[in-house]
Amino acid sequence: MSTAKDLKEAGLKTTLPRLRILSVLEGAKGHFTAEEVYKSLLDAGEEIAFATVYRVLTQFENAGLVLRHNFEGGRSVFELDDGQHHDHMVCVKCTTVTEFFDPLIEERQSAVAEEYGFKLEDHSLYMYGLCKNCQEA
Amino acid sequence: MSTAKDLKEAGLKTTLPRLRILSVLEGAKGHFTAEEVYKSLLDAGEEIAFATVYRVLTQFENAGLVLRHNFEGGRSVFELDDGQHHDHMVCVKCTTVTEFFDPLIEERQSAVAEEYGFKLEDHSLYMYGLCKNCQEA
DNA sequence: TTGATTGCAAAGAATTTGCACTGGG
DNA sequence: CCCAGTGCAAATTCTTTGCAATCAA
Numbered sequence: 001m002s003t004a005k006d007l008k009e010a011g012l013k014t015t016l017p018r019l020r021i022l023s024v025l026e027g028a029k030g031h032f033t034a035e036e037v038y039k040s041l042l043d044a045g046e047e048i049a050f051a052t053v054y055r056v057l058t059q060f061e062n063a064g065l066v067l068r069h070n071f072e073g074g075r076s077v078f079e080l081d082d083g084q085h086h087d088h089m090v091c092v093k094c095t096t097v098t099e100f101f102d103p104l105i106e107e108r109q110s111a112v113a114e115e116y117g118f119k120l121e122d123h124s125l126y127m128y129g130l131c132k133n134c135q136e137a
Numbered sequence: 138m139s140t141a142k143d144l145k146e147a148g149l150k151t152t153l154p155r156l157r158i159l160s161v162l163e164g165a166k167g168h169f170t171a172e173e174v175y176k177s178l179l180d181a182g183e184e185i186a187f188a189t190v191y192r193v194l195t196q197f198e199n200a201g202l203v204l205r206h207n208f209e210g211g212r213s214v215f216e217l218d219d220g221q222h223h224d225h226m227v228c229v230k231c232t233t234v235t236e237f238f239d240p241l242i243e244e245r246q247s248a249v250a251e252e253y254g255f256k257l258e259d260h261s262l263y264m265y266g267l268c269k270n271c272q273e274a
Numbered sequence: 275t276t277g278a279t280t281g282c283a284a285a286g287a288a289t290t291t292g293c294a295c296t297g298g299g
Numbered sequence: 300c301c302c303a304g305t306g307c308a309a310a311t312t313c314t315t316t317g318c319a320a321t322c323a324a
Binding site for chain 2: 070072074089091092098100102104105108109112113116117118119120121122123124125126127128129130131132135
């Protein structure tokens with residue numbers, strides 16, 4: 001669980017908005033758009049400005065606390081960075097995000113990069129389709 | 138090479154703007170933002186509206202003539218769809234895009250999807266880093 | 275002719291920024 | 300006390316749309 005400690009280490013002051021945003025990100029779903037974070041706080045009766053949500057998420061991203069994804073559709077999606085790299089499966093119907101990790105895929109990526117003399121810094125693999133639930137429905 | 142024939146088959150009238158945009162997409166680099174397409178045409182002395190570039194690219198996308206990518210950085214990148222699926226390596230310095238295809242990666246993606254009961258419709262794999270040239274510089 | 279296509283300008287959506295006020299350390 | 304942090308509104312950036320004029324078939 002992320003705490004004030006993480007904030008301090010990132011050189012960020014421990015403020016209410018930041019703690020609240022952290023606690024939203026820790027929620028069950030794990031993947032949120034800025035709007036979802038904002039609405040979630042409003043629904044919980046918290047006062048917060050939309051701009052602050054964006055600013056804080058961006059600060060968290062720079063501090064390495066949060067990962068930002070650009071799935072299809074234009075909106076950014078944020079998740080807490082637990083240090084465990086993983087890729088994502090996004091349901092095109094219910095927008096649910098499922099994480100996965102495949103060592104072989106990772107390995108092949110490095111191999112391909114090396115083949116091309118490309119210095120790999122980062123990568124993103126998103127798979128789009130229908131999750132189990134949405135297929136049945 | 139894409140031609141008026143492709144347009145007709147897609148139910149699109151053969152117009153100058155469309156042909157010009159097609160010819161830009163056929164250019165060497167192969168991957169363009171809407172702005173690059175627009176500027177390329179202006180530089181060539183062609184009259185065209187920015188909105189038309191976007192409209193045409195979107196029509197081409199819907200017609201299956203063009204693929205649209207959302208690399209990091211917010212801007213969409215377009216390329217002609219030659220029917221040969223491939224993934225992309227994007228140089229974070231010079232923004233050059235290199236295509237690659239790895240059967241093993243493709244295979245593992247299907248396997249992972251199946252494991253999760255996920256019906257895979259599409260995927261995007263982008264690798265970010267430094268291309269050969271930019272490492273040397 | 276006639277509906278498809280364009281150009282232009284204005285609208286939209288997502289995200290960022292300027293600035294004065296507030297608050298954590 | 301003092302500067303980081305926040306709220307608010309306005310600005311940016313990328314992309315889409317409405318509408319009247321224009322063009323391909």
